[in-house]
Amino acid sequence: MAKLPQEVGRPRGRxxxxxxxxxxxxxxxxxxxxxxxxxxxxxxxxxxxxxSGSIYKAFKDKRTVxxxxxxxxxxxxxxxxxxxxxxxxxxxxxxxxxxGFYVESAKGVEGRRGCMVVGSAIELAIADREVAARIxxxxxxxxxxxxxxxxxxxxxxxxxxxxxxxxxxxVMICLTQGLxxxxxxxxxxxxxxxAVDIAMKLLA
Amino acid sequence: MAKLPQEVGRPRGRxxxxxxxxxxxxxxxxxxxxxxxxxxxxxxxxxxxxxSGSIYKAFKDKRTVxxxxxxxxxxxxxxxxxxxxxxxxxxxxxxxxxxGFYVESAKGVEGRRGCMVVGSAIELAIADREVAARIxxxxxxxxxxxxxxxxxxxxxxxxxxxxxxxxxxxVMICLTQGLxxxxxxxxxxxxxxxAVDIAMKLLA
DNA sequence: TGACTTAGGGAACAATCTTTCCCTAAATGG
DNA sequence: CCATTTAGGGAAAGATTGTTCCCTAAGTCA
Numbered sequence: 001m002a003k004l005p006q007e008v009g010r011p012r013g014r015x016x017x018x019x020x021x022x023x024x025x026x027x028x029x030x031x032x033x034x035x036x037x038x039x040x041x042x043x044x045x046x047x048x049x050x051x052s053g054s055i056y057k058a059f060k061d062k063r064t065v066x067x068x069x070x071x072x073x074x075x076x077x078x079x080x081x082x083x084x085x086x087x088x089x090x091x092x093x094x095x096x097x098x099x100g101f102y103v104e105s106a107k108g109v110e111g112r113r114g115c116m117v118v119g120s121a122i123e124l125a126i127a128d129r130e131v132a133a134r135i136x137x138x139x140x141x142x143x144x145x146x147x148x149x150x151x152x153x154x155x156x157x158x159x160x161x162x163x164x165x166x167x168x169x170x171v172m173i174c175l176t177q178g179l180x181x182x183x184x185x186x187x188x189x190x191x192x193x194x195a196v197d198i199a200m201k202l203l204a
Numbered sequence: 205m206a207k208l209p210q211e212v213g214r215p216r217g218r219x220x221x222x223x224x225x226x227x228x229x230x231x232x233x234x235x236x237x238x239x240x241x242x243x244x245x246x247x248x249x250x251x252x253x254x255x256s257g258s259i260y261k262a263f264k265d266k267r268t269v270x271x272x273x274x275x276x277x278x279x280x281x282x283x284x285x286x287x288x289x290x291x292x293x294x295x296x297x298x299x300x301x302x303x304g305f306y307v308e309s310a311k312g313v314e315g316r317r318g319c320m321v322v323g324s325a326i327e328l329a330i331a332d333r334e335v336a337a338r339i340x341x342x343x344x345x346x347x348x349x350x351x352x353x354x355x356x357x358x359x360x361x362x363x364x365x366x367x368x369x370x371x372x373x374x375v376m377i378c379l380t381q382g383l384x385x386x387x388x389x390x391x392x393x394x395x396x397x398x399a400v401d402i403a404m405k406l407l408a
Numbered sequence: 409t410g411a412c413t414t415a416g417g418g419a420a421c422a423a424t425c426t427t428t429c430c431c432t433a434a435a436t437g438g
Numbered sequence: 439c440c441a442t443t444t445a446g447g448g449a450a451a452g453a454t455t456g457t458t459c460c461c462t463a464a465g466t467c468a
Contacts (some may be wrong), residue, residue: 013444016435035242035327041426051447056427058445068208112330121389122237122326126316135389163402169391170386171379171402178382182374185325185339190372197365198375217414218464245456255417256457260435266456 022059028068028192028193032114035123036066067130073116074138081145091152092159092203099199103192111183114159118180141167142176148204158204168202175199224262227252231273236318239327240270269336277320278342285349295356296363296407302353302404306380307396315387322384344381347373354407363407372406379403 026047032038041052041062048055059065084101088094105111117138124131147169153159182188189195228341230251234243244258245266250261263269288305291296321342328335351373357363385390393399 011354011444012436013442014446016445017434024435028336033330035241037239038327038331038424040424040432053425053448054446062426069422114326114330118385119326121385122318122323123242125389126237126318127242132389136391139386139389139391147378161383164398167393167395167398168402171399174382174393175375175379177385178378178380178383181325181381182343182378182383185329185343187340187343187374189371189378191371194368194371194373198372198406201408202402204405204408212468214415216466217412218416218466220415222416244454246454257418257459258416260457298468 002101016058018050020076021072022067023050023058024069024072028073031066031069032073032116035119037123049122050107063128067134069136070116070120070131074134077117077143081142085145085149090158091149091156091171094112095146095149095153095203096200097160098146099172099176099196100192102179103189105194106179106183107187107192107201108188111180111188112185112186115177118184121177138197139173139177142169143173145170154202163203172199172202175202208372220262222252223253225276227254227262228269228273228276230231231269232277235270235273236277236320236323239323259359260405261322267332268273271338272339274320274324274335278338281321282345283388289349291352294362295353295360299350299353299407300356302405303376303380303400304396306383307393307399308369310383310387311394311396312392315384316387316390318359319384322381322388325381343377343381350376357407366405371396376403376406379406 007132026049027044030043030047034043041055044050044055044062044065053152055065057069081098081101082197085094088097105115116137120131121135121139125135126132143166147165150159150163150165150168154161154163154165179188208243210251228393230253231248234251238247243266245259248259248266249256253263259269260367263272285302285305288301289298292301311370321339324335325339326394330336339377351369354363354367354369354372358365358367358369383392
């Protein structure tokens, strides 16, 4: 027999006093800046405002905190990119907007703060299967998004039909990820629209 | 009084039994694969074939081993790139060759092994001033090399004179560094020459 | 040959880090 | 209102790490 559709009342014991997502946002900040290995539980307790015991109540271990933070980081970032793409009208403009968003993300303090996808790819993709799977998924998702925009542009004639959407998208992904690398070193392009103009030549 | 130009006989005590550069090559391998923080002294003793005491005789501490390995990595890599560039005749061909070299470096096991410059930029550029200085120098050196090749191409008319060499080189550096990121995740472009063809459009 | 200097190796040390444990607090259910 | 469940917090434990120390070995210098 299936259980009756129980009203989702409060769960059993003492209720959690903090918001999980807010705590994860603070963890994201630390992981972005320091990476996984350089971040201690002490760093997390300080940033999240929780005692170590409480962190281990909410998460199995440090790695699980990281994976949850990574998932949330990718979720928020995908929403941002989707919003940026939605704001523009033509496919070509959407591509411009997305590329511009990546360049802006690589500049200044935001750029120095780093990207959790790039950081995880470099630091953990070799050592941690689950992280690797998430990175692969994120990269192929973003690549598919760009390829799709390219195809839309080819459909509305704003992008030449002769270029290969998949190959071009793959090269563009390299560009976006590389932006985060140079941004981490404080060497992102100073002039966003000039950089985007150059990057858009890949669509010629 | 200045010392007389002493013949450089053997140094004082017991001579070192291993070759410093060979040991550093083995350290490079480990640092490339695991990064700085995830590499323990135990990992280094195993890889370098030296006891911990011997490592600390040759280097002040783990960080100093890493800096020496990083310097050697950049030295070797610069030599390779220079050789690749020298092998081609025209400026445009040299650019093609250099870009192709980067794509090849990002593929397969070599790509998975990772780039020490990218790894250091991501993991340490924020936390370690000296590492940051080396990364900045490496990026600007490579950027200057590309910009120089572009200018040569403009001089011999194989590259349009209207493009900005510095801005274009900066975007190209993003591409090369991004290749190492996706290469680390095993997602480098499969077809090197196709990818280079697309990247060369930045010079249009 | 004997004093001196530097290298090799590994045990010992000191610090740090992750995780567990335990006690108290706050909620629900019968 | 007492039993039960889960959260919060911090001390303690257990594991790992980076570094030092010390003894032996292999050279040079006088």
